[in-house]
Amino acid sequence: xxxxxxxxxxxxxxxxxxxxxxxxxxxxxxxxxxxxxxxxxxxxxxxxxxxxxxxxxxxxxxxxxxxxxxxxxxxxxxxxxxxxxxxxxxxxxxxxxxxxxxxxxxxxxxxxxxxxxxxxxxxxxxxxxxxxxxxxxxxxxxxxxxxxxxxxxxxxxxxxxxxxxxxxxxxxxxxxxxxxxxxxxxxxxxxxxxxxxxxxxxxxxxxxxxxxxxxxxxxxxxxxxxxxxxxxxxxxxxxxxxxxxxxxxxxxxxxxxxxxxxxxxxxxxxxxxxxxxxxxxxxxxxxxxxxxxxxxxxxxxxxxxxxxxxxxxxxxxxxxxxxxxxxxxxxxxxxxxxxxxxxxxxxxxxxxxxxxxxxxxxxxxxxxxxx
Amino acid sequence: xxxxxxxxxxxxxxxxxxxxxxxxxxxxxxxxxxxxxxxxxxxxxxxxxxxxxxxxxxxxxxxxxxxxxxxxxxxxxxxxxxxxxxxxxxxxxxxxxxxxxxxxxxxxxxxxxxxxxxxxxxxxxxxxxxxxxxxxxxxxxxxxxxxxxxxxxxxxxxxxxxxxxxxxxxxxxxxxxxxxxxxxxxxxxxxxxxxxxxxxxxxxxxxxxxxxxxxxxxxxxxxxxxxxxxxxxxxxxxxxxxxxxxxxxxxxxxxxxxxxxxxxxxxxxxxxxxxxxxxxxxxxxxxxxxxxxxxxxxxxxxxxxxxxxxxxxxxxxxxxxx
Numbered sequence: 001x002x003x004x005x006x007x008x009x010x011x012x013x014x015x016x017x018x019x020x021x022x023x024x025x026x027x028x029x030x031x032x033x034x035x036x037x038x039x040x041x042x043x044x045x046x047x048x049x050x051x052x053x054x055x056x057x058x059x060x061x062x063x064x065x066x067x068x069x070x071x072x073x074x075x076x077x078x079x080x081x082x083x084x085x086x087x088x089x090x091x092x093x094x095x096x097x098x099x100x101x102x103x104x105x106x107x108x109x110x111x112x113x114x115x116x117x118x119x120x121x122x123x124x125x126x127x128x129x130x131x132x133x134x135x136x137x138x139x140x141x142x143x144x145x146x147x148x149x150x151x152x153x154x155x156x157x158x159x160x161x162x163x164x165x166x167x168x169x170x171x172x173x174x175x176x177x178x179x180x181x182x183x184x185x186x187x188x189x190x191x192x193x194x195x196x197x198x199x200x201x202x203x204x205x206x207x208x209x210x211x212x213x214x215x216x217x218x219x220x221x222x223x224x225x226x227x228x229x230x231x232x233x234x235x236x237x238x239x240x241x242x243x244x245x246x247x248x249x250x251x252x253x254x255x256x257x258x259x260x261x262x263x264x265x266x267x268x269x270x271x272x273x274x275x276x277x278x279x280x281x282x283x284x285x286x287x288x289x290x291x292x293x294x295x296x297x298x299x300x301x302x303x304x305x306x307x308x309x310x311x312x313x314x315x316x317x318x319x320x321x322x323x324x325x326x327x328x329x330x331x332x333x334x335x336x337x338x339x340x341x342x343x344x345x346x347x348x349x350x351x352x353x354x355x356x357x358x359x360x361x362x363x364x365x366x367x368x369x370x371x
Numbered sequence: 372x373x374x375x376x377x378x379x380x381x382x383x384x385x386x387x388x389x390x391x392x393x394x395x396x397x398x399x400x401x402x403x404x405x406x407x408x409x410x411x412x413x414x415x416x417x418x419x420x421x422x423x424x425x426x427x428x429x430x431x432x433x434x435x436x437x438x439x440x441x442x443x444x445x446x447x448x449x450x451x452x453x454x455x456x457x458x459x460x461x462x463x464x465x466x467x468x469x470x471x472x473x474x475x476x477x478x479x480x481x482x483x484x485x486x487x488x489x490x491x492x493x494x495x496x497x498x499x500x501x502x503x504x505x506x507x508x509x510x511x512x513x514x515x516x517x518x519x520x521x522x523x524x525x526x527x528x529x530x531x532x533x534x535x536x537x538x539x540x541x542x543x544x545x546x547x548x549x550x551x552x553x554x555x556x557x558x559x560x561x562x563x564x565x566x567x568x569x570x571x572x573x574x575x576x577x578x579x580x581x582x583x584x585x586x587x588x589x590x591x592x593x594x595x596x597x598x599x600x601x602x603x604x605x606x607x608x609x610x611x612x613x614x615x616x617x618x619x620x621x622x623x624x625x626x627x628x629x630x631x632x633x634x635x636x637x638x639x640x641x642x643x644x645x646x647x648x649x650x651x652x653x654x655x656x657x658x659x660x661x662x663x664x665x666x667x668x669x670x671x672x673x674x675x676x677x678x679x680x681x682x683x684x685x686x687x688x689x690x691x692x693x
Contacts, residue, residue, distance in 0.1 A: 052677025097689030346685050366679040
C-alpha cells in the first residue's frame with residue numbers, strides 16, 4: 001500500500017538499525033549513556049511498541065514516552081464534567097472514540113452510555129455539527145480534545161456552526177497546546193532528556209519555528225518526525241548525528257508532510273476561535289501555565305461550559321501511580337507498583353494506561369515480558 | 372399472521388417438512404444416521420444494523436452464520452429453524468426481501484428451513500428485525516475435529532482475507548464513506564470444508580465471526596492448552612480493509628468475518644489442506660499464518676521479527692484520536 005509499505009521495508013529498517021548501532025559506538029564520552037530520547041507523541045509511542053523498535057535498538061539508547069497522548073493527560077475531573085453535561089436529557093454528547101473509556105470519579109462515558117445517556121462516537125466534529133443540524137430540538141455538544149492536531153477541525157467546525165446559524169451546537173473544550181508543556185519539562189531540574197522526536201502532525205499545523213527555544217535555550221536537538229517505523233528510525237538517526245557532532249538544531253524528517261511554516265490557514269482558524277488559558281491541568285503533570293486553550297470572546301456563545309455550567313472538578317491522581325515520573329523519564333512503566341496489577345487497560349488507575357497510545361498501555365500491550 | 376405464513380414463508384422456504392404444517396418438523400432419523408453418527412446442532416441470533424449491506428443482508432447472515440457453525444464440525448448442515456422478531460411497522464417488502472434471501476442462501480447448499488416462528492413487537496421494542504436460526508447436520512463417523520485434537524507444532528491457516536465483514540459494517544454504521552470496494556464476506560463454508568473431510572491431519576476448524584481471528588486463537592489456546600503464534604506479514608488482507616485499519620488505528624485481526632475459517636492442521640497436512648482450499652473460490656487467498664506452541668499464550672510476530680502478545684480486545688473497537 002503506497003505511503004505505508006515503503007516506510008515499513010524490512011531491509012531499509014535493518015540498514016537504519018545498523019547505522020544507529022554504529023553511531024552509538026562512536027558517541028563521544030561527554031554523552032552520558034544510556035541516551036534518553038523523548039518521543040513526545042503518543043502516536044510515536046504506539047508505533048515504537050507496535051513494531052518493537054525499542055527492542056531492536058541498542059540497549060544504551062532509551063525512549064522516554066512524553067506527554068503527547070491527549071487522552072492520557074486528560075484530567076479525571078474533566079470526564080466528570082462531560083458526564084454532567086451528557087446527563088442533560090436534551091443533550092447528544094459527541095466524542096472521539098478513545099475518550100469513551102477514560103474514567104472519571106463517576107465512571108466513563110462508556111458507562112454513562114450503557115446507563116442511558118445519549119453519547120455518540122464521531123470521527124470528525126463535522127459529524128457532530130451535522131447531528132445538530134438534523135436534530136434542531138436537541139443540544140449537541142462536541143468534546144473537543146487533542147493538541148494542535150485536532151484543534152483546526154474543531155475551529156473550522158465552530159466557524160461553520162456560525163455560518164450555518166446552528167445555535168444548538170457547542171464545544172466542551174479540552175484542547176491543549178504542546179509547547180508550554182515541553183518548556184515545563186525542560187525546566188524541571190532532575191529531568192535528563194538528550195533529544196526530542198517531535199510530533200509530525202502537530203508540526204504540520206504549527207511548523208518548526210515554535211520548537212526553536214529547545215535547541216537555542218536548552219541546547220537539545222529536536223527532529224520533527226513521522227509515524228512509520230522508517231520515519232522514526234531516520235528521525236532518531238538525525239538526532240544521534242546531531243548529538244555526535246555536538247550540535248543542537250530543529251530538523252525536519254517529515255518534509256513530505258510538514259511545511260517549514262506549518263499550515264497558515266489552520267493557524268488563522270485557530271487564532272480566530274481559540275486563545276490561551278492562564279493555566280490548565282494535565283493528568284499526571286499537574287497545572288501547567290498557558291498550556292490549555294479556550295474559546296475567544298467572539299465564539300464564547302459556542303462554549304458548552306457557559307451553556308451547561310458543569311461544576312469545576314479537580315480529582316487527584318491515585319497517589320500510588322507514578323504517571324508523572326513515567327512521562328518525564330524518571331521511571332519505566334513496569335517499574336510502577338500498580339503496572340499490570342491494579343492498573344491494566346481494562347481497569348486503568350493511571351493516566352498512561354487509558355489510551356492505547358499511552359506509554360503504559362502500549363508497554364502493557366506490546367512489551368509485557370513473555371516469561 | 373396466517374396470511375404472512377401462507378404468502379411468504381411457505382412459498383419461500385417450501386419443503387416437505389414445512390409444507391406438512393404440523394407444530395413440529397418431522398425429520399427421518401435414518402437420513403441423518405446415514406450421514407454420520409453424531410448430531411451437530413448450533414444456534415445463533417442475528418441483530419445486525421444495518422440489515423442490508425454490500426455482500427449480504429441479515430437473512431443471508433442468519434443462514435450462513437448458523438450453517439457455518441454446524442459445518443466446522445465436519446457435518447453438512449441440512450436443516451434450519453428460523454425465529455423472527457419483527458418491529459411493528461417493518462415494511463412487508465423489507466421482510467419479503469430478507470426471507471427470499473434466506474431461502475436462496477439455504478437452497479445454495481441444499482439446506483431446508485423446516486420450522487419457524489414469527490413474533491411482532493411494538494415499535495421501539497426491537498430494531499426492525501431480529502432473527503434466530505438453529506442448524507442441524509450429522510457428523511461423519513470418521514471425523515473428530517475439535518480443540519482436543521490440537522498439538523504443539525501444528526500449522527494455523529486462514530481460508531482468506533480477514534476483516535471484510537467487520538470493516539464493511541463499521542464503514543456503513545459510522546457513515547465513514549470509505550472505499551467503495553468494501554464488501555462482506557458472508558458465505559456458506561460447507562462446500563469449502565467438504566474436501567477437507569478426506570485429508571488426515573485436520574485438527575480443528577472455527578469460523579472467525581465476532582471477535583475475529585484473535586478470539587478464535589484465544590479459544591483454541593484456552594481449550595487446547597497450546598500457545599498460538601502468528602506472523603503479521605502472513606495475514607491476508609484486502610487493501611481497503613488494511614487502509615481502514617491504518618486510518619482508524621484498528622486491527623483487522625479483531626474484525627468479524629462471516630465467511631472465513633481458522634484451521635489448525637498437522638504440519639504434514641498443511642500443503643494438502645492449503646491446496647484443497649485454494650481450489651475453491653472462497654479459499655483462493657488461504658494462507659498459513661502461524662503455528663501452535665508449547666506455552667499457552669497468543670503471540671503475533673511483527674514485520675521486523677519482534678514478538679508481542681495478542682490480547683483480546685477490551686470492548687468494541689474504538690478509533691484512536693490521531
